Amino acid sequence: MKKNIMKNKVTKIIVLILFLLTIPLVYIYILSNFIKNNFYNFNENSPTIFSKIIDIDINNNFNINKFLKILELSRYKESDKLYESGNYILEKNRIFIFRRSFYSFDNYIKKAKFLINFNNNKILNIINLDINKEIKNFQIEPQIIYFSNLNNNFYLYKFITDFPDSLIKIILLVEDENFFFHKGININSILRSVIKNIKNRKIVQGGSTITQQLVKNIFFNYYNKNFIRKFNEILISLIIENKYKKDYILEFYLNKIFFGNINNNNIYGFPLASLFYFGKNIDELDLNEQVILVSMIKGPSLYNPYKNKKIIIDRRNFIFKKMKDKNLIDNYLFDKLISKDIILNNYNIYINYSYLDIIKNEIKKLNKNFYDFKYIFSNFDLLSQNSSKISCKKILSNLREKTKIKDLEISMLITDFKNGNIKCSIGSFDNKFGYNRIYINRNIGSIIKPIIYLLSLIKKKYKLNSLIDNKNVIYNDGKKIWIPKNLNNNFKEKVIFIDSLIHSLNIPVINIGFSVGIDNIINFIKLILNDYNIDIKKYPSIFLGSIGLNLINISQIYQSIFNYGNIVELNSISFLIDKKDIKYNFQNQIRKENNIFSEEHSYLIMYCMKKIIEEGTAKNLNKNKDLVLLGKTGTTNNFVDSWFIGSDNNEMCIIWIGRDNNCTTYLSGSSGSMKIYEEYIKYSFPESFYFKELKNIYYVNIDEYGNIICSEHNKKIIPIIIDNEEALNNNFLCPHHNIIVKYFNKIFNIKKK
Template sequence: MSKKPNKKPAARKSVKGRSWLGLLIKLMLVGVVVLAGAMAYLDAQIVEKFEGKRWAIPAKVYARPLEIYAGLSLTDKRLSAELAALGYRLVDKVDSVGQVQRKGAGDFVIYGRSFNFADGREPAQLGEVELANGRVQALRDGKGHDLPLMRLEPQLIGGFYPSKNEDRELVTLKDVPPLLVSTLIAVEDRNFYSHWGISLRGITRAMLANIRAGRFVQGGSTLTQQLVKNFYLDDNSRSLIRKLREAPMALLLEMHYSKQEILETYLNEVYLGQDGSRAIHGFGQASLFYFGQPVNELNPAQISLLVGMVKGPSLYNPRRNPNTATERRNVVLQVLADQGIMPQSYAEGWAKQPLGVSDVPLRSKGGYPAFMQLVRQQLQQYYDADTLTSAGLKVFTTLDPYVQHTAERSLQDVTAQLDKRYGKRLEGLEGAMIVTSPNTGEILAMVGGRDPRFQGFNRALDAHRQIGSLVKPSVYLSALEEYQQYNLATPLDDGPVDIKAGDGTRWKPQNFDHQSHGMVPLWQALAKSYNQSTAHLGLAVGLPRIAQTLQRLGITSQIDAVPSLLLGAIDLTPFEVTQMYQTIASQGFYMPLRAVTAVLDEKGKPLQESSLHFQPKQVVDPRFMGLVTYGMEQVVNEGTSRQIRTVLNPDIFAAGKTGTTNDQKDSWFAGFTENYLGVVWLGKDDPQPTPLTGATGALQVWIDMMKGLQPAAWQPALAPGLSQAWVDSSGNLTDQDCPGARQLPFIPGSEPKTFNSCHSAPAAQPDDDGQQRSWFQRLFGG
């Protein structure tokens, strides 16, 4: 009887096969779960960042906009410089925004850009500006009708950047030329509108190229994959792991969002070069950086260059590698012709054009560090660091780029001349300048040192120096407020001073010329900056009174009421001195110096409106300030600053005061015209003596700056509440035609009581109304 075959081994094999199959199924299930989890994680990442705060947008800081209106003080040179800085293109005939046409001397046709100003968006506007004699004579619109106002968009002067140091100007699809979108797709991803985030054809093509090369030499990435790499993945390598993450994320991105949303995000994310230490992201910022124009004004050649740079921003940098950049641009233009986007003749024509790249923006070379430091200080009162660097604020400031550049050039040129003249005696000479608008307290310019791009010590804000004779207007103001006792004609003793100071030493100030001048009228003592007469006057008025006047004028630093205060033994910064003279120049109105006028949030909504605007406060009676201003005008006309009159038009009002400290360690000048108040300091950081006085140093910088600014001719009217009378050198009333007679302003009732006529007939006597009439007028009437 035969045995039955043994089936157990087959059974064992079947069991073993089922166990492997089960394990495989389990592994597959685990893999599915893991993959599903990974996809869910990636999906959450995609949605969270895309729908949240996509970028840390730096605060953009703008200069003041140039507001043009009939009667404005404006020169041909200044308007031309403003338009050039804004990237306006000179053309034979204006037909689009961002263009300017010169019809003749002083005649500009400007097609202004649309801009979201602090008080709302203004549309693009065509205007014709006629200039003559340093003023706007007429302003008309495109139809020839009178135009009340035309505003040019402000210059971008800097920003406060996030930790990643990325800079971008956000744009929407409607902001960019359609040709830019067409060019980008034609060059980078011609199947963009048909794929689902990845291109199998592109991947296959790239894989074959990489196999042949034995390394990664080509990518098959779509625009969507490029966006995933730049927007979500920190790893910029060409590794397989990154590619494995990139593809599913691209698919997920396409599942959630439209092609338009993906494309718009790409336009703002793509890396296009470096602005110093800052990375340029997006076509909006790249257009401003490379061409100085908004993206909507780019021509086909410029568009082709930027799109060509996507492949290699460093390699095709048009400033560093213009020949390589030109070749790449022309390749892109030919692609447009090959794909029928542009006629071949057009492509060849644009390929012959120069690159048209603008100069490196000044903000890329350091910008205006002294002014930006003040802007940051004032903004930090309202915003934390994260808001300043990532919330996309738009900050509008008071900086006038033309005034700033003029001030910088004057400080550099004049100090270089002084170096040459005095040699080693001036080794280490430094300086600082501040220019403001006398009527508003707005800071138009700030220079922190001879190197205006230096990011370090800001002397305009932080250099505490004795101010010397710049303190004297406060001494004379304190006296003139006691108008029953003092007026501009009051004789002052300019004899020697010798008093015992609080520490037991003797205080014996001398005049700069080491001479005493006897009895001098009050106005002359101020104009000639006599130390001895100022000391006598200040001691008579009282040191506490002088200190209180300085505080009213805006000084917040500690003031020691000691005799040496009368001659400027007080340490102040140029900023504090400017605040003091701002109150003087504004005829007694105190207004804090300000650098910021408005702040808009990312959506263009104004912020901190009430906090940024200060209502001027009258702290000194304008009548008394008018008297002091007369004395300071005589400083310019015949005193220590009389050199101004040899340079500036005599019809230009100017008033000011020089300042020199002990051993000539500090050279100061503070002066103002109708439009500008300028404060200049020169000295060494040590500090060490110099050969400079206020007149031979700081005044020279001020004069050079005013020559460049060309202030308009203007003479102020007599302050309301003041009368005028003729006096002689002894401070007595006299007749107008008498030798040495001078017409001075007075508070009515404060005129001298004594008359001294040069005629043999009886001298004129004052009427009850305080007006002076001659004996002939009194006898026969009139």
């Protein structure tokens, strides 16, 4: 009986011991899985997004001022010597630049020095100073326009090889000299801190290694300190040291250490702190700036250079003293460094939420998740962004004050019509997140007229010199009576086709629209947009722009016109890299179609839009006679929507001004949106629109009735399409001389463009 009792007791003790041993093992197992799933988990983080890589080419029309502006927007600093990347030297008509290193789609681009010589405000030549060789082009690195983040915690991950050796040495000296020798914890430091904490009956000293600091940043609340948390911190540190290599732990620490809060953004990691506090890449920091950041590790709130300059200078000088004692710097350098001031250059990140929205929508087309990607290289253009931001803020503020309408809003889309790249977008006046007016359908008003005129030319219903009825008319379909009017209530019996578009007359376009057919117009729009499900109502008012389209739609339509009938789907993304480092060239995914209508018909409409700037509804833009622009104003009923389309040789702008409640703005296209474009081109360095030479385009003189006439009358010159000489000889007659043109090159002033 006693033996059985004893045996049962022993069994219970063994079970208890095993149970007690199992608890920590299970706990360690749970912690290990937790670490595995969370230690290097960026899967929930949003990607880092970059602006467009800038190509500098001798064939580009870069004047020296435009180049300097690009350097400024790319965070380059003028200097007297090229000490480090990110600097440039300006000497009269030449610029020396130390270009930063960066990653492109398929390779790593090293730092390099270049000399760019300018002559007559154009690039004369480019010299690579590293190899002393003349080259045709080089690239300037993209800028970050959206940081990887999770719940407003922002990161910019860099590999350990990207960090300066001097920075790593300082960090190890100050934070953990024995980092490469311990297994995650420093017993002596822990014992010292335990004694001090027991005396104070709370955690006042950590004794933390770099590994422990990393664990604290990843897994624990920064401010919630207690003994249980400290125990878990030590245990997790030991597990991490057993699972990962030292270089990997150090790299992760450099990218994850907390550097405080700026503008409600939590800043993590040395690379991002370098940008936010000094406006520099991590490899561009001088020794003083490196030590300032290391000083902040002790407490980013207390040792904040913006708030407590004296405190951080004391901390910095303490570290410099430590460096001198360890022979990392000599006495001369020490004296020089401690006398230095702290010069901050806050990185002003402007997150364009409208453009971010466009990127997300394009990724959806790939059936991918935005969060699947680590890096997105976009087509975002820094110069276009800067120009649009300045012009929108200035002009819309003036218009709000002038009209006394505080809720006037704006949306703006800037594209490269040649390749379909979306360069910039403005979704609202104050760049609010969540409501992107780029995608809001609005009646487009007279913006539709060039589209209807184009289709009428394609179907050979009219020519630029055709006469169109311009009489006041009443339309009655049995259900509704419609009495359209010209904006100025000016009516004539007839008006020349080109003049009716230049002056945006309503009655002629209605007559042209009926001639072409509502169904044909709707199908033409759907063809260009490649969207046959878009809902367009079949009402005659469509001829005056009663059709709901958004800025993406409108840009896509006009992109095809300005690109001579060739469609390139609008796109904001150049290439993508996902979190498995798989690369996607987005340019291979976009739709491209050639010649959906002829180059000649595009040419004629673009010529009309050029004349709109010179003598039509947008003539107030024609202040610089040497600058050739294309444009079209648009206004909807009761001045609800103000539209403008403007283009130089490089980019097309679509601008809308209106109110979300669809009440009147009291603004026409020329008094509203066109004012934004007028201001925009003051900063965007526009280039005159270039018309291609087309073999079937000739220029002729016409009279006020549209008749082609001899050169001596010289009334108006327009382009026409001539397919062959025979057609010209058989059809053209000078009414003033009653002579059939047989030798048109001799008798008439018909010029080949």
